[in-house]
Each structure stands twice: as C-alpha cells, then as structure tokens.
Amino acid sequence: MKHSKLFCSYLYLHILAIVAQTIAFAYLPSIYRDKTQPPIPHMSTNPSLTSSSVDSTATAATMQPPLTKQPTAQPSIPRTFYRRQLPDTTISFSSPEGRNLFASSMASGGTRAFFSLIEQLQTQPEPAYCGLTTLVIVLNALAVDPRRSWKGPWRWYEESMLNCCVDLEKVKETGITFSTFACLAKCQGLDVNAVHGSNSTIDDFRRVVKETCSSSTSEDDQPTSFLVVSYTRKVIGQTGTGHFSPIGAYDEESDYLLVLDTARFKYGVHWIPLKLMFDALTPLDPDTGKSRGYIVLSYNGVSKDRKLGNGQLSHLPLSVLFESKMSKDYLRRTYKQYLMRSMNDDDGENINLSSVASFWTQNYTNNTFVWELIEPQLQPVDSYDIETVSSVRDLIKELIDLDLAEETKLQMPKTLFMTAKESSGFPGGECCTSSTCNTVQRLIKISPAEAIFVIYLASLPVDSRRDIVYRKQQPKASDVSDTVRQQLLAEASLISYALETCDLDI
Numbered sequence: 001m002k003h004s005k006l007f008c009s010y011l012y013l014h015i016l017a018i019v020a021q022t023i024a025f026a027y028l029p030s031i032y033r034d035k036t037q038p039p040i041p042h043m044s045t046n047p048s049l050t051s052s053s054v055d056s057t058a059t060a061a062t063m064q065p066p067l068t069k070q071p072t073a074q075p076s077i078p079r080t081f082y083r084r085q086l087p088d089t090t091i092s093f094s095s096p097e098g099r100n101l102f103a104s105s106m107a108s109g110g111t112r113a114f115f116s117l118i119e120q121l122q123t124q125p126e127p128a129y130c131g132l133t134t135l136v137i138v139l140n141a142l143a144v145d146p147r148r149s150w151k152g153p154w155r156w157y158e159e160s161m162l163n164c165c166v167d168l169e170k171v172k173e174t175g176i177t178f179s180t181f182a183c184l185a186k187c188q189g190l191d192v193n194a195v196h197g198s199n200s201t202i203d204d205f206r207r208v209v210k211e212t213c214s215s216s217t218s219e220d221d222q223p224t225s226f227l228v229v230s231y232t233r234k235v236i237g238q239t240g241t242g243h244f245s246p247i248g249a250y251d252e253e254s255d256y257l258l259v260l261d262t263a264r265f266k267y268g269v270h271w272i273p274l275k276l277m278f279d280a281l282t283p284l285d286p287d288t289g290k291s292r293g294y295i296v297l298s299y300n301g302v303s304k305d306r307k308l309g310n311g312q313l314s315h316l317p318l319s320v321l322f323e324s325k326m327s328k329d330y331l332r333r334t335y336k337q338y339l340m341r342s343m344n345d346d347d348g349e350n351i352n353l354s355s356v357a358s359f360w361t362q363n364y365t366n367n368t369f370v371w372e373l374i375e376p377q378l379q380p381v382d383s384y385d386i387e388t389v390s391s392v393r394d395l396i397k398e399l400i401d402l403d404l405a406e407e408t409k410l411q412m413p414k415t416l417f418m419t420a421k422e423s424s425g426f427p428g429g430e431c432c433t434s435s436t437c438n439t440v441q442r443l444i445k446i447s448p449a450e451a452i453f454v455i456y457l458a459s460l461p462v463d464s465r466r467d468i469v470y471r472k473q474q475p476k477a478s479d480v481s482d483t484v485r486q487q488l489l490a491e492a493s494l495i496s497y498a499l500e501t502c503d504l505d506i
Helices: 001-025 051-063 096-105 114-120 131-140 167-175 178-187 202-213 274-279 326-342 353-360 382-406 438-440 448-458 464-471 484-501
Strands: 193-197 225-232 242-252 255-257 269-273 293-298 321-324 375-376
Touching: 096 242, 096 269, 114 131, 114 193, 114 242, 131 178, 131 225, 131 242, 167 178, 167 353, 178 193, 178 225, 178 448, 178 484, 202 225, 202 242, 202 274, 202 293, 225 274, 255 274, 255 293, 293 326, 321 484, 326 353, 353 448, 382 448, 382 464, 382 484, 448 464, 448 484
Parallel strands: none
Antiparallel strands: 193 293, 225 242, 225 293, 242 255, 255 269, 321 375
16 A cells, blocks of 8 residues: 555656646747747637637647758858969069060169169058058168158158058058159158159150169169159059059160069069050049159259259158148148138238138137148157257247237237147047047147148248248347258148149049
8 A cells, every 4th residue: 555655656746747847848938949849839818719729720830840950151251362473465573584684684784773672672561552662662762761760769661651641541442643642752752753644755754764774874873763653554464453663674675674563462573565564654543534654753863843942952851740631632622722712813922820820720719620631740759850840840939929920910829829738639639538648649749820830831932931931030040050941941841732732633
C-alpha cells in the first residue's frame, strides 16, 4: 500500500511537470521555441469562436511547412586594382627603351631638372591629391623653407601645409583646378608663370620644356625653376581625367619628355611624345570651362610685372601672419562687389579704412567676421620669424593709429583690437571647445583690427599701398627696416592675389 501511494505521488508529479512544460512552451516568446515547429494554437475566450474554428486554425497551422532560414546576403567586396598597364603611347622609364631614352637625354643635357625632382618624388597620399603632391615635390626640390614645423623640430613641406587657397577636405573629393594650383604656388612664395594650353603653341611649349630641362652653362648650378603640366589623361590613352605632374627630363632627339607621375599606385614614371602631351593640355576642364595647361615654378629671378614696395621681387614671401581660406571665395566675390559699389572712379580713392572695417565687422556688430576669410598663422618656431611677426604687427598698429588720427569719422571699438584669446573669440566665429582651444593657443595673437588693416591695404592699388607703408610721417619710421615693410606689403599682396583669382573658375 505504501509503495502504491508513492507510485501515485510520483505519477501525479510527473503529470504536473508535463502540463507545466506544455503551458510554458505555448506562452513563452517565440525566440525560445524551436523554429522548425509550428506554434501551439490558443483557445479563445471569444464566445463567437466555435470549437470548429479553433480546430481549423490548428489544422491550418499544422499543415504549414516548417520555417527555414533565408540565406543572408553576403556583403559585396569592393573592386580593387593593382596599378594600370601603361598605354602604347607611352614608354615605361624602367624598360630597356626607357633607359635608352634617358641615356640619350643625359647625353644631350636634358636631365637638368631630373635629379633634384627625383630626390623628392613621392606618391600622392590621396587619389585626388596629384596637384598638392606635385607642388610639394617642387617646393622641396627648390629648397623652399616652409617656416613651420613638420614633425618634431623639422621644417619640411607636406600636403597639409598647402591650405591658403583650398579646403583640404574638399580637395580629397574633387582635386584642384589649374588656377587654384597657381594660387597655391603663389601663396608659398613662388614665382608662377601659368599658361593655358589653348593660349599657347606647340613651339612655345617645346621652348619652355627645353628651358626647364636642359643644362645651363655651369653644370654645378642647381635648377631654380621646374615645369608642371596639367593635362587630360584620356588624350594619351590613360584612365582618369585631369592630372598634374612635374616634368623631369627631355630627350631632344626623340622629342619625348619624362613624366614623373605622382599617382605611382596607378602609373609609374614614363616617357611621352611632346606633341601628345601638348594635345593633352588643350581640352577644356568641365569644372572651369577653360583648358588646362603648363606652369613654370621658380624661386628666384626678377619679375617684370609685379612691384612690391621699393624693389621688384620675383616671388611673394610666405605669409607670416595669416592663412587664407579659399573655400570662402564667395565671400571674396561679395567683398569685391562691395568695393565696386563704394568707388565712384577707377582710382580707388574712395576706399578707406572705415568702409573696409564696416564690411568686415558687419557694421561693427561682429568683430570676428573677418576670421571667416582668413585666420592667424601658427606661432613660428624660428627666432627670426618670431621677431618678424612682432615687427610687422608693430608697424600695422602704428599705421592704424595714423589712419585713426587722419580719418575723423573713423571710430573703431576697443574690442576690435583684442586678440582671439583676450576676447574669448575663436577665428572663424566658433566657440572655443576642447578640440579647438589647443589650436587657438598656438595661433599668433593678432587682433581683428590688424587683419582688417591688411585687407584694407590689399584693396588698394599697388602704388597706394606702398605710399601708406612707406610714408615719412611715421613717428618711428627710422626704426622700421625695409624687410619688415616688404613683408607687410607681401601680406597685402597675397590677400590681393586671392581677391583677384576668386572668380577665375566661374
């Protein structure tokens, strides 16, 4: 009897366990079920539902095929490339024929530019950086001191320093145009002779190639100018559209020139017929409606058409005060229109500091508006440059005081003479955040009033600029060197050049 009771208890517990498991299976979320089995039908409390309707539902459920997992779509693997085959129109530099052309070029003295450029040749770090990398190669080949730190204590040009005419993030997507390249080179202090292909002839182009690639009378002389071409790849049978490259050598016997391609992940250094390259300079750039062309970049000589101060300089010194934002070209165009409306004649006599200050402060309501156009340079590390910055700023302040004394209607608020640090304003009109405060602290401590005065100089004709900077009534005129005055004129000329070129690509 005792065993019979135990057996009944065990059976009763076993039945309860089965019932509990069944109920739990029916009501737990579907993620805990076996997805290969249909769900258990629920009895409805709705009296309108008969047992037959429930049964039909259960029957339909049991007749459904088991659920199967749908195959997941595999992520598409992006197509990649390892270089491109050079077209038959070109000759690889490292091929036997390419080496023979180089030997012939050396024998005829056509490799003068080669060795300085090949020392600096590098692969462009971004697919659209051909223009920036080409300019960096030339700047380093010409031994131009960027006057700013690259890594650690070393000063050396690299692409991120070329920010006076471009928005680097935009360049990564679109590259740069022919006129923007020229503007960038000007801002780095180079003498630039840019020629559109449509405005040249093949004989003119051949002459320039010979002048930049052929040896001078003295073999020890280092080249002081290099040739850069902006051309359409499709014309020579290559993939892609516009491209910039330096020219490293010329073989007069075959009339071939050596292209030092910066897109070495795509095409290596190669020879190309001069006539074919000239043909590639003439198609219109769809972004500008103008042809591409060639540019001679130099770092010394005498300029016949550009006067700065007392002398004639071949190139503009690097700016020690400002960096220009070419992404603000629309603002330059607006300012040019403002100047045109302000002048009643072609002499520009109606341009005064008061009208310029009014524009760049939005009628004295926004002291940081000028930083939309330019921003202070990073503080220099070289003692000479530190002294130059200080001296140029002292000269600007002295000239502002003279203008304030002469223009009785000119009243500039004291806050306009406060630096970004003193006014808690960040160049560009933004607030100082944790990510920008470090940058602000490294900028030259210069006020909006000083920036506006340089823009004022840039708005004047060259002779008027010089008269202001060299006027004799300055109390401390004898203490200001010509070097400082020339630097101030150069600062104004760089801004003036950006104003001149802001609508070239429209």
